[in-house]
Amino acid sequence: MRKLICAAVLGGIVLMSGCGGSMPFVSEKLPDLSGGFSSTAELTFGKLTAQAEIDRIEPGCWEFTFTAPEELSGVVMTVDEGNMSASLGEISVEDCGGDHTALPVIIAGAIDGLSGLSKGDFSEKDGVLTAHSEHSGSHCTVTIDKATGEILSLKSPSDKLAVYFSDISPYTEEVGLVE
Secondary structure, three states: OHHHHHHHHHHHHHHHHHOOOOOOOOOOOOOOOOOOEEEEEEEEEOOEEEEEEEEEEEOOEEEEEEEEOOOOOOOEEEEEOOEEEEEEOOEEEEOOOOOOOOHHHHHHHHHHHHHHOOHHHEEEEOOEEEEEEEEOOEEEEEEEEOOOOOEEEEEEHHHOEEEEEEEEEEEEOOOEEOO
8 A cells, every 4th residue: 555655646746747747846946136247238328328347246336337438438436335436547426415316326226126026026038037126216127037147137217227238247356257
């Protein structure tokens, strides 16, 4: 009798896995969205298009180094726990708050907020995860490659902002980029 019960249980497991069924106690994991990364990005803000190297050193700590257009080339914007500063060579300024939109703060906050979302907050289509988040009153949609966990894009229609990430690699403090 005991052998018959074991055979029935094993047979049920084989049938479920062989027929493409999923076991109710197995759940898919979300990509780890808490690590650092380096990326090339194209940013559009209204009619302005810019390119930047973006480093997420850790959640809450970001660096945006603009490479184009020429007017922004060399500007480095740093976001540290919601506070922003910008520098160009020897000139630097700190954001003292106020009634304005700090786009790097919105980008950093929206992506940092993803790690606090649950699986139910994401939708999936064709291997792309989509999450909706909000930061500083800006509603954002972030897309992520489900297989790699890489951020693909961030869009905030109310800010006329779109960011497209490419050439993503893990960030390490010792060498900057892992090649």
